[in-house]
Amino acid sequence: MSKTLVGTPDPDQPPPGPALSDEHAERVVLATLLRHPQLVPYLMAVLHPTHFSRPACREVFLAAAAIHHHKEPCTAAAVTAELARRQRTSTPAFLEQAKHLVTELGRAAVPAEPVVVHYAAIVRDLAALRRQTIAHPEGLPPVPMRGFLIDDDTT
Structure with a gap:
């Protein structure tokens, strides 16, 4: 015996919009x-x-x-210098935000190594979901339904 869900989208609950970025995870990785x-x-x-x-x-x-x-140590000062060197090739507004971000990150507390690996996986996986959502817009999350099950058995 099989069952079929008969119903309509729940008007009281809008479909959840997927959070496809995690700013905290990106900051921890950087x-x-x-x-x-x-x-x-x-x-x-x-x-x-x-x-x-x-x-x-x-x-x-x-x-x-x-x-x-370039096999140089990746420090806040070195990254800031590299951002200044890239001033000619990138948008100045983004570079200023990036320099400010480097200053903030230089003072930020960094968790233990296994936690950082977890955050890197979050950043990578959310990027894959963003690409999938762009490539397949029909692959959105299911819409909450109100309804009931009916029997398909006609015998």
Whole structure:
């Protein structure tokens, strides 16, 4: 015997909008880049600049990646200098936000290594969900329904 749900969308409850970015997780990952050099290779291997939802965070990550590529220590001062060097190639407004972000991140507390790995996974997975939502708009979350089950059994 099979059952069919008969109903309509619940008008009292709007469909939840998915939160496809986590600013706190992005900040933790970027602060880790500046404070824990032993984790930089891992974070560079796992994350890509497009994984960050805010343009300022992308700029900071790109600057840190450039520093890591040159085999230099990734410090707040080095990232700020790299952002100043990139002034010609990027939008000035984003660069100013990124420089301010680096200043904030230099003072931020950074959690233990396993927690940072978890935050990096959050940033990566939310970026994948953003790409999936853009590519497949019909893949939105289910709409809450009011209804009842009826028997499909006609015998």
